[in-house]
Amino acid sequence: MLPLSYFNYYLALGAVLFAIGAVGVIARRNALIALMSVELMLNAANLTLVVFARAQHDMRGQAVAFLTIAVAAAEAAVGLAIVVGVFRNRRSTQLDDLTMMKH
Amino acid sequence: MSFDLEDLRRTAPLLLLSAAGLVLLLLEAFSRVRLIGRHYHKKLPPETSEAYAVPLAGSRTYLMPLTVLFLAAALGLVVWLWPEAAEPHYLYRRMLVLDRFGLLLSGVCITAAAIGALGAPAYLREQRMEFGEYYALLLLSLAGMVMLVSAADLVSLLLGVETMSLGAYVLTGSWRRSPRSSEAAMKYFLMGAFVSAILLYGIALIYGSTGTTELAEVRAHLSEMRSAPVFYLGMFFLLAGLAFKIAAVPFHMWAPDVYEGAPTPVTGFMMAAVKTAAFGGLIRLCVGGLTSGRVPEVSTGPTGWVNVLFVLSALSMTLGNLAALRQENIKRLLAYSSIAHAGYLLVGVVALGVVGDAARAPLIYYLLGYAVTVVGAMAVVAALAMGPGQERLPIEQWAGLGQRHPAMALAMTLFLLSLGGFPPTAGFFGKFYLFRAALQNPSLLLLVLLAIVNSLVSVYYYLRIVTAMYFRTPQEEEVEGHVPAAQGALRLAVLLAALLVLGLGVWPGWAATVAEAAKLAG
């Protein structure tokens, strides 16, 4: 088995990707970019799962990653459909324009 | 590879709901559309916007009764499995568990969905947003909830949350011509997807630090976790993910907008069923996976989940109530009230960590009472819509309803009293049992006192609606000739919810006994 420090690089990569995705969702004002950032976060979590699975010689993490890919695809489909729905109603995908309901 | 066919039988409600969802999807796609547009066209008031004047596409009137039939069958299966579930059975290689806790919460979600579905067609037709996928999505989302409340593994927990949420996102945006509805769907989806990623990352971290994703195994490995910081980070992420789904402060930002923008029956469904299921998942996670007598600091330590939920609970009920005081829109008001109720319910989860199993039955009772109450309240809001795109949302429009729609006003009064915690309603006994159980440990005294003060504050805004209905005269005449869409089924939904709220309040004993029997596995 490889030393754990070897895996730490991958874990750090996962954490950085996750953080980039999180910042992307919070900071970017376009719905499509936010959606892409969410996908990045999901993939970062997937990478972390797979690395842990490899480090522990356990298949479970890889099986979970498999399921996550399907979940991410379903989310992308629903998300894009919703973006199209919003765009049809108001010709914009900017999140700052979503201000109909403010008290 | 041992696979027990018994597992299929023991997940019968889940399988039935999934299959029923697929059947309804096919029926929707392949059945003939009957045009009934003109009939409703006549009722349109002249000032209605052009968008709503499109003739109605079609109606498949059998879809709703069929849905309710499926839901009744699922409920029947839950009852059928009840005796067997006295002892927990782990299913599908310990991914799911059949126990009475999961069964009872499944039953609550199914009941709430059934009451909501009964009322849906009248509302959907009136708002010209009928679409057949509504019922299929409802059932599939419900299947996700059943999976969530019977999860024995973080993976099935995640899949349950996802299945539930994907259905809910689409249902929120299902009123395609309404910009509010699609805006609500967008907000719900983006934040929900963000939180799903956080949930998944949390699962990855827990997996990395304990070497497993199975809840019981996680608990067994708490004492030998590899890296405590990684574990706690994962735990916080998981808690944040579920706190989002139950709309607890500070993860509540989406709730007012989503609950306001979603079609009213969907709002009821989300407030009742999604919240119940998410609480089920939270309890499974906290009690089933993160409470170990050998490692008490994970639950009751300074960074344990009890303290985290303690803070969330105090924030939710206080901020939720304060915001609700200022609301003029009834759906928004009930949304903030729903955030406050998440706070009360969290008192129960905190109590589960501190006083143990004694808080379980009161918590379940509260969930049941809250679910039927909000579903009923939303059915009344749906029933009192005044035409396409014109819901009776501002509270001043509720003035004088006591004379105009006495039955609906009476039912609404009952639901509001239950939300405010007056006897003899489900809400009163829910609060009473819950706070009494929490007080078994003096360290929760402060939280319970805060909850009681908050309940008293909340009475103000609930009674504001009641006084508007009975003691204020309407400012303007209603649109003449418009009959509220309250048809038989919608009235039946309101009646059922009202009977349940009253029944739970007048005879709290039987429900408390059932909740007492609903033991958690492990």
Place this chain on the structure above:
Amino acid sequence: MTVDYAPTLVALLFGLGFSCLFMALAVLFGPKRGGETKLSPFECGSDPIGSPRVRFSVKFYQVAILFLIFDIEAAFLYPWASQFRRLSCIGPMAGLSCLGTVTLFGFVEMLVFLGTLGVALAYVWRKRAIGWG
């Protein structure tokens, strides 16, 4: 061990041989009429030279996302296939052969999975979400 790979090699040679054969036949005997229409890009729609930031019709997105979903579901066939014998066997296994009773379980399991996908496909088809009509 070498014997095990012989059929693969034969299949490979057959595949290569046939594709070369048909290409050669087409070059030798096929009619050759060029023209602007035939030389213009096709199938994937857009002109290969130009700005990549053009707007696509929403139909592209619809087909793409449906493809994505079905494509990813197909990935679940691989773990299933690798465990197929084990899924269908009650009792001990010796290598790949089952020493106990062979059942239809693995097969039925996949039928249920594909049936669910089939329902989704039927729905999509019926809603005219695929195709350009």
